[in-house]
Each structure stands twice: as structure tokens, then as C-alpha cells.
Amino acid sequence: MNLMPEFRCHRPTTLEEAVRLKAAAASARFVGGGTDLLVNLRRGLGEPTDLIDLTAVADLAAIRYQDGALWVGAGVTLADLARHPEILASYPAVADAALAVAGPTHRAAATLGGNLCQDTRCIFYNQSEWWREGNGWCLKYLGDKCHVVVKSDRCYATYHGDVAPVLMVLGAEAVLASPRGVRRIALAELYRESGAEHLTLGPDEVLAAVALPPPAGRRAAYAKARVRDAVDFPLAGVAVALRRDGDVIGELGVAITGTNSAPLMIDTDALIGRAWNDEAAAVLALSLRKTANLLRTTITGPKYRRRAMQGMTRRLMDTLWNGR
Ligand SMILES: Cc1cc2nc3c(=O)[nH]c(=O)nc-3n(C[C@H](O)[C@H](O)[C@H](O)COP(=O)(O)OP(=O)(O)OC[C@H]3O[C@@H](n4cnc5c(N)ncnc54)[C@H](O)[C@@H]3O)c2cc1C
Numbered sequence: 001m002n003l004m005p006e007f008r009c010h011r012p013t014t015l016e017e018a019v020r021l022k023a024a025a026a027s028a029r030f031v032g033g034g035t036d037l038l039v040n041l042r043r044g045l046g047e048p049t050d051l052i053d054l055t056a057v058a059d060l061a062a063i064r065y066q067d068g069a070l071w072v073g074a075g076v077t078l079a080d081l082a083r084h085p086e087i088l089a090s091y092p093a094v095a096d097a098a099l100a101v102a103g104p105t106h107r108a109a110a111t112l113g114g115n116l117c118q119d120t121r122c123i124f125y126n127q128s129e130w131w132r133e134g135n136g137w138c139l140k141y142l143g144d145k146c147h148v149v150v151k152s153d154r155c156y157a158t159y160h161g162d163v164a165p166v167l168m169v170l171g172a173e174a175v176l177a178s179p180r181g182v183r184r185i186a187l188a189e190l191y192r193e194s195g196a197e198h199l200t201l202g203p204d205e206v207l208a209a210v211a212l213p214p215p216a217g218r219r220a221a222y223a224k225a226r227v228r229d230a231v232d233f234p235l236a237g238v239a240v241a242l243r244r245d246g247d248v249i250g251e252l253g254v255a256i257t258g259t260n261s262a263p264l265m266i267d268t269d270a271l272i273g274r275a276w277n278d279e280a281a282a283v284l285a286l287s288l289r290k291t292a293n294l295l296r297t298t299i300t301g302p303k304y305r306r307r308a309m310q311g312m313t314r315r316l317m318d319t320l321w322n323g324r
Contacts, residue, residue: 001042002129011053015060015177015208018052023179023204025050030206032075032111035102036118044129045119045141054113060208063087069211071175074113078163079104081112091212093220093239097166100224103231113207116164116174116187120157120195120261121233122148122297140196148295157195157261158297164191164263165239166222167210169253175209178202184211188255191262198261217243218251219323221316224258225308227300234258235300236292236309242320248273254284256309259292266291276321284317285310 012018022028028050031037040046054060060075063084070086081087082098101107101115124138124147137143140155148156164187172187185200187210192200201207220241224234236258243251254266266287274280292309294302 002044004038004041005047007048008050009053010050011056013056013058015057015206016179018054018057019178019204019206021050021052022206026203028052030054030113030117032114033077033106033109034114035106035110036114040119040126043126044132045125054111054206060111060113067211069173069213071209071211072112073209074111074116074207076112078107078110078112078115082107090215091170091220093166093222093241094163094170094212097163097222097239100162100222100234100237106231112163112210115161116167116190116210117199117201117207118159118161120155120159120198122155122157122195123299124148125157148297155195155261156293156295156297157198158258158295159191159198159260159262160233160237160258161263162222162224162234162237162257165237165255165257166220167212168255168263168265169239169241170215170218170220171213171253173211173213174207175211176201176205177208178205182208188263188265191264193261193264195261218253219243219320220253221320223312223316225305225312235298236294236305236312238309238312238316240313240316240320242317244276244321244323247275249276249280254288254313256288256292258298259294259305259309264291276317281314281317284313288313 027048029048031053060073062073078098082095125140139146146152173184174187174190218241222239224237226232239255241253252268257263294305
């Protein structure tokens, strides 16, 4: 690990001040719990001139109903998210996903905003500085070559956040604040499929909250495959939200993580109005294969991760369909 680089630390108490500070310094970075960012900085991945600690911005720490949705502030810790009564009562899959992140000490500090905006990962990137230098750096940081897809002009580092896919299948929106005001976008639009620039946030924008619509008869669940159950990123993760209307699928959302440079929704249109059975499972499996782009970005190979993703999806669907 490197020493921390030199930086100025700011601790704004309002969102206005936070976005003003961000707009003032090109390389400034927000910090929530720091459990992703500070580890990367100690590895020499980035040299921001300014860190903007968001933990004193009171507005970011609230969970409340507003405009018919449950707004969860980006500064809410994953530990608080997982034990909040409204989350447990109406969105238990969100609590499950939050509890699946890292270990208890991480979750006590880690925030929802930091989880959603965490950096992408790759075996050629999450390495010490001397290792990366010895390897000629990489396209994501300081280099000009992607070691995963050698002839590529884009970085294939993978997004491994656990909470985003569950929020996406539940129809969550991201609430973004900037000096120009507040805007809301579908959470899926916060991301793009590019390992080096996977967030669509503007340079002066902060993720302020996530707005969750009422569950409206949908039941959701999340599953992840990982090396160490106690503390590890998903090698592949799947979230499913299903509304069963009698004998047919009324509404279905499936999202994946740990497979691509962004958490992605799977096309499920062909399954609406059909019963869940082996034929429907084959249709969903094909859709998963079309979207997931598993490459050599983790120590565990793509083949295993692909099979785990398919197996977890089938199991989640069976469970939700049978009302368990
Ligand atoms: C050993 C270990 C295991 C881990 N396992 C997992 C895992 O299983 N699953 C998982 O999902 N993650 C895992 N992580 C990553 C990390 O701990 C979590 O994703 C955590 O939720 C990050 O939240 P944070 O508040 O600490 O983020 P920070 O480190 O504070 O920030 C992360 C990034 O988000 C940006 N950011 C923070 N808040 C905002 C905001 N409000 N608006 C805009 N940008 C913002 C920061 O600038 C930074 O780029 C692990 C980390 C470690 C060290």
C-alpha cells in the first residue's frame, strides 16, 4: 500500500456547499464511508487534490416518504439501511442486498451513495502500483492498453456493487443535485457500459438520494456468488422482482451485477403474460446470455461465473414464483 496522496479535506454541511466545492476543483472526489475510495487511493489509483466528505450533510442521512416514494438519502449507511423498519417491511430485498456487502465493519461506515457510485474493478487494476507499473499500466488508469480485451479501445473493468440491481428491478430513481438544481433519472441511467467512465454523473453533480416507488405487488430477491461468504464482492449477482398474476407473470424485472461494466437490466418482455416453467426459463437464460459479458476481470473465470449467474436466476425465479 502507498502512503495517502496529499489532498485538502472539506466537510460541507449542505448539499449546495458540497456541489459548489466539487465544481471548483476538477479532480475533487466525494467521500461517503471511504471504504472503496480510500483503499484505491492507498493503491495509487488516483490523486485528487480535494476530498469532499459528505458525512456532515444532514439532508443525505434521511429516509422519508416524499412525492409518493420512499426517499433514501445517499449518506445513509448500509447498516442503517438494512435495519430500517420501512425497508424491512416494504423492500426486504434491499436490506438483504445491503447485508450482502463486504463485512459488518465496512457496512457501519459504507453509504448507499458510495455503494452505488463505487469504482469498477479488474484484476489488472485493483493491484499495487508497482504491479501495475510492471504490467505497463492499463487503459483504466495511466495506460493505453486493456489487458482483458487487448485490441479494445474501451476499458472492460466490471461493476461489482450489490445494491444497485435490487433497486433497479424495484424501479428506483436516482436523485441528482448540482448547482443548477435537482433532477431525477431512472437508476439504470446513472450507469454506462464503460469500465473507465461507468457513471453518467456530471462533474458538479452529487447523488443525493434514491427514490423507491411503492412495491405494488412485486416481490423481490437478490443472490450473489462470491469466494468468501463473510466478506466479498459478487463474482456475479442477480436481482429479480416478480409480480405473479394468477398463473402468469404480470411484471418481471431482472438485473445483473459483477458481469459487465455497469449493472444491467435484462430484457424480460417475452415472459410477460406467460407461466413460469422450463420453457420460460430457457427464454430468460437466453436473454441473460445476450446481456452478460463475462470476461477475465476477476480471479474466478468467466465460465463459472456465467453458470452461477444462470443457476442463481433460476433459483430466485422458482422461489418467487412459488411465493416462498
Ligand atoms: C474488503 C472489501 C470488501 C468489499 N465487498 C463489497 C461487496 O461485497 N459488495 C459491494 O457492493 N461493495 C463491496 N466493497 C466496496 C465498498 O466497501 C462498498 O461498495 C461501500 O458500500 C462503498 O461505500 P462508501 O460510502 O464507503 O464509498 P466511498 O469509498 O466513500 O465512495 C465510493 C465512490 O463513490 C463516490 N461517492 C460516494 N458518495 C457519493 C455521492 N453521494 N454522490 C456521488 N458520488 C459519491 C466516491 O467519490 C467514490 O468514487 C468492499 C470493499 C472492501 C474494502
